[in-house]
Amino acid sequence: MMTNLFSSFDPSTNFLLPMNWLSTLLGLMFIPSMYWLIPSRWNYIWIMITTTLHNEFKTLIGNKSKGSTLIFISLFSIILFNNFLGLFPYIFTSSSHLIMTLTLALPLWMSFMIYGWTNHTTHMLAHLVPQGTPAILMPFMVCIETISNVIRPGTLAVRLAANMIAGHLLMTLLGNTGPMLSLVLINILIITQILLLMLESAVAIIQSYVFAVLSTLYSSESS
Template sequence: MMTNLFSSFDPSTNFNLNLNWLSTFLGLMFIPFMYWIIPSRMNFFWIKIMMILHKEFKILLGTNIKGSTLIFISLFSMILFNNFLGLFPYIFTSTSHLILTLSLAFPLWLSFMIYGWINNTIHMLAHLVPQGTPPILMPFMVCIETISNIIRPGTLAVRLAANMIAGHLLMTLLGNTGPLMSMIMLNFLIMIQLLLLMLESAVAIIQSYVFAILSTLYSSEVN
């Protein structure tokens, strides 16, 4: 019996150690051995995904820096693995914690800002005032654009963590009502849980893609 609804997101273990954070790197153990044998269907499938992402990120970045898309493809892969691992029973969902999502979002945003303000200062200043803004509104637009720029890592982190928490909480709440239900209602509940699991699988893919694509868009603005 859970003492707290959010205890399912508790990173501590019975040994009072944060061993659950090791699940962040557990994804490598779940890759089948056949993946590493080239060529394999799984290998071809993953390369196909990476090539699609590479083409999309390359268009958004708009730069000729070789290998720049690999950062965002790796980011997508890491978040995707951890989102999916959280759907398995008794595996800690590390992406539902702000400590991990902020650790991914803040250094990326900070490096973009440092690079942009050092190398493209005029371009970064021009971004503070959108084109066609009336002169009387320019001071307000600078304040609004500055605030929206500062909260970017927070919105990236909170979006990912909140989406992971929301789905897991809903499944936990419905799962706790199972012992109190009749057999007919229990079958109905299992069907709902399976549908929710499919929805959470889609959310796991979408949120990792959104995190990577927004990071790419933020980086493209500093050039």
């Protein structure tokens, strides 16, 4: 039962090549060409969002790293597009699979670690022992901080994938009960599904923002 339930989120298109992962780039197709040529309301809204994110990320990273916010704004944008696309019927939700979220999180974390340990070794070692730690607890704190540092890409990936698949799974379970309900209960089910859809829209924005902010914080610690 559980295998069949979760398999509804697996890739299913095998026409010559698996085409499911092309949905990752569908967000660019939905943006009309007039967006790039003539300023519109959507253009101004997106510029306002990216400017706000730029100012916030610049505060977290610091002024010494110029242009680095572009990476995290792009990361926010691609996750946001994929999260929203998953809310449409019959569109593959790539952000609910660990293979994509780990692909985003692991190279970022690895590059931060390589850069930090190569150029700021003393600074990275100082992060392993919090200030004011008693001498007897220092070996334990080093082990705890090392483990918490190593599992960061996993927590980033699992947090995004789990939050995206949880709401979709709940909506799928509720939707499958529709044919067996009476007319009154179907009306209640439709209202519940609409509320869940609104909640999932908020989760899509929040999770992309959390992923980008945590990546920014990990970057600031290694610089």
